[in-house]
Amino acid sequence: MNTYYFDHAATTPMRPEVMKAMLEVMSGPGSNASSMHAYGRAAKQHLNRSRDRIAAALGCKPSELLFTSGGTESDNAALIGAARAQRKRGKSHIITSAGEHHAVLHACEWLRKEEGFTLTVLPVDGSGRTSAASVQSAMTAETGLVSIMHGNNELGTLQPIEEIGAIVKAGGALFHVDAVQTLGWIGYRLNEIPVDLMSFSAHKINGPQGVGALYIANGTLFEAVQHGGSQERKRRAGTENIAGIAGFAEAVDICVNERETKQLFMDELRKRWIELLQEHAGVPIRINGSEQHRLPHIVNVSFIGVDTETMLMNLDMEGIAASSGSACTSGSLERSHVLRAMELPEEQLQSAVRFSFGLGNTLEELENAAQKIGTIVRRIRNNY
Template sequence: MTTASAHPALRGRPVYLDHNATTPIDPAVVEAMTPYLTREFGNPSSSHTYGAAAHVGLEEARRQVAGLVCAPAGAVVFTGSGTEADALAIRGAVLAAPPGRRRHVITQGTEHPAVLAACRELEDLHGVDVTYLGVDQNGQVDAAEVAAAITAHTVLVSVMHANNETGTIQPIARIARATRSAGVLLHVDAAQSAGKIDIDVDALGVDLLTVVGHKLYAPKGIGALYIRPGVTLHPLIGGGGQERGLRAGTENVAYAVGFGEAAALAARSLAGGETQRLRGLRDRFERRMETLLPGRVHLNGHPTQRLPNTANVRIDRAPALALLANLTDVVVSAGSACHAGRDEPSPVLTAMGLSATQALAAIRVSLGRWTSPDEVDDASAHIAHAARARST
């Protein structure tokens, strides 16, 4: 089975339903980047004509990325990845806190590994206290528990906008009310949600927000951090003072331009109803799976408060890795790309109360810009066939 997708990277290949891992680069993004890989090669910090052209491209990209999350352009700093943006937000906020006071961070146990790693480094190297909150059976953290965990020493709360495995959306606005009233900074990793649902940093009430290029049809190796004006961070990398002195090193102009174009495309797509289209396809997939495998398919994650493109389901009597090994015409995931290939239960799913057996039967289906109804129907039929083969 091959796709009829208009994207050249997907034609004649298995149906790609792993967009939460990464996305194909939009051809319009490649087109926007090309001049900055060829003619406009200047250093954006140079004052001559070549540098000026690169600087214009870089600042337009900054404006476009900021526009996707309804932020002012000057509040966005480019990074080399989402992981780096998370580290800059978390380590940067804590290390910028006044010296001589005990420092405390609050996060949740189901965060992305980048957030958890940054928190553990602060614990190990800087003696920072970190509280790891649990989640309910739907994968949501309780905003009241976040508020209750805040102490006089709390510097930062870091809670992702939407989980990369289940798509569950966290109650960020309610959490923000608690952090604001306590004078605590709030960081949100929006790597999975940006471009899939509307984001307004002021409406959410966040102080720091991570966005990632390769999750919304831009290249890998480019990310960004929104920093609310007035928030002070300690830089991860010192040097020539680029990116407001927070991320030294000559900027990757071509990739930033690609990120900017991808953000602009995403904003137009959202305005044109992309969220509703993806939700319809996701629901179509789930209905077909329930019809094809009656009583065997169970949703992992919140039934309504989740990303429109994400379905994390477990299939009784069909271990995920064995199931995926028999899928030659469809590409889905047995978990996040950060844990791919491990025959271990997902920490996200076990934190939600699933047994190891249940968690090992979970697959993640994540739809994208070029996913069609026919591909959803074909994919569900092939997954169901492979699941039946595993249980006979």
């Protein structure tokens, strides 16, 4: 049976070049970048070289990059570390949006419940966007931190982060952006945009799982969340994952060099996929998210009258990997909190499936998979 991997927003396959870069480190002698001997210095060189490469690609200083275990840790560290630092300045109000990843929403809710911060969760519109005007209205003299994601992981909808960032900076607060889904798709010059903290993850760009980064602009108030050694400029204790970080740097280099070509092809795949679904689905479909402000590789579509869970099970049986939304909650049978926040009709909410494309996908694959989906929908409807 042919298989089709259309879940690149959840994780991506590693590139051979990334594996090679990691294997070079893993094949060498065991080494710790904190050790003073020659082996430790070699590990430190790998670490510094990787940090320099990623910083150059992102348009920031190497000292502004903190390596983490992935997007969730980066989000948690940014929110907890910045919020605690801001509270010492008398600013204990946090603003976020209802469309955020749970790594942000749950961390913000924890700060509210366990540490006494006040929290404002802004609504999103019917396309999943948070307006800059709503951020402006929510800002107070006590606002210390605002966290708005760049690209939504379920919809692909892009947020107006530069406009929001300008408002946040003018209000004297810190601005955190979850950019886990946009790295590799958006060209960043971090030192030129009004963002204080930004989260990244390697496995969304054909790099290894378990490695991420947090950009912390120089001068940003931040308290370490993890304690122990003095690694990462005393901002994140723990031995660095040298092999993973080397793979991350290689993946960043590749995705930056191939970004424009990849964007054009993924946009072509996305448009063709929608045409094919309209032709083969056999039921009305609705595209969820913003048509104008979006990432090129994510399509969230509702198959009206076909339950999401039933659809995903049947897709899997036919070798088609898709998702109901965030990979961190897709196994929990919960309906998307993002789509619910958009106040979509119940029939649209209950039938949504996310397809996301990337390395290895072809137009021919989409043609074949769309025909299978037509068969699946007919089978489901005949069984009702």
